Amino acid sequence: VQLVESGGGLVQSGGSLRLSCAASESIFNFNTMGWYRQAPGKQRELVAAITSGGHTNYKDSAKGRFTISRDNAKNTVYLQMNSLKPEDTAVYYCNAETIRVWGTQTYWGQGTQVTISS
16 A cells, blocks of 8 residues: 655745645545654654544644545545644654554555745
8 A cells, every 4th residue: 555645845824735645545445544743853643534434533733724535536635734833844644544353554655744934
């Protein structure tokens, strides 16, 4: 399975970005897909997730600003980020998880840099 992120970049505070994560196979194969981020010197953290049934979950600081969505026909998950703040600066990673009999299988993309200038 390959997850390929795109859409990162440098924007000013208050701006918007849309991240895309294209999967190499049907995203129906995954129980959950999500976006994580990792800032320098910090642990990777969940930003938003969406289940195969369309249920969503957000980090508190992302609620009201970020929206996760999925296009099943394109095997792609998106993260629309609005009202961006300098503290949103991080490498953003796409994640996909499949529940197996033996546990949870996890896949990661290579990451895309998001930099917010003040």
